[in-house]
């Protein structure tokens with residue numbers, strides 16, 4: 103099964119080779135969705151973990167034992183590209199440039215790694231193409 107988790111690292115845990123340990127010790131594949139990690143600072147990461155349910159629980163317990171805060175990641179922006187008409191209105195309200203129009207094709211691009219789930223784009227879309235996945 104898959105689980106998305108938010109991780110917050112204390113300074114001392116920044117250098118743990120997390121994806122390697124998850125794969126080697128728990129047989130879990132970890133896909134980094136977002137990461138803000140700088141040396142000697144608190145780091146934040148969103149990971150998608152894939153593996154056996156029991157091993158996922160064990161891996162989360164292990165991360166917590168390393169003083170990493172682990173919480174399940176809930177909210178995600180979803181864009182229905184069959185409804186979207188590429189009008190670009192949402193790009194004007196997005197504070198992080200997660201939403202942009204491709205200058206060549208004029209089609210909407212969504213860069214999930216930049217999205218902070220502020221939800222401003224949801225109300226802005228005239229055709230209700232944007233929703234939130236809880």
Ligand code: SF4
Pocket residue numbers: 179195196197198199200201216217218219220221222223224
């Ligand atoms: S939720 Fe906020 S940050 Fe994410 S795409 Fe919409 S406007 Fe941009």
Ligand code: SF4
Pocket residue numbers: 181185186187188189190191192193210226227228229230231232
């Ligand atoms: S506002 Fe809605 S229809 Fe317009 S580009 Fe954004 S998602 Fe597509």
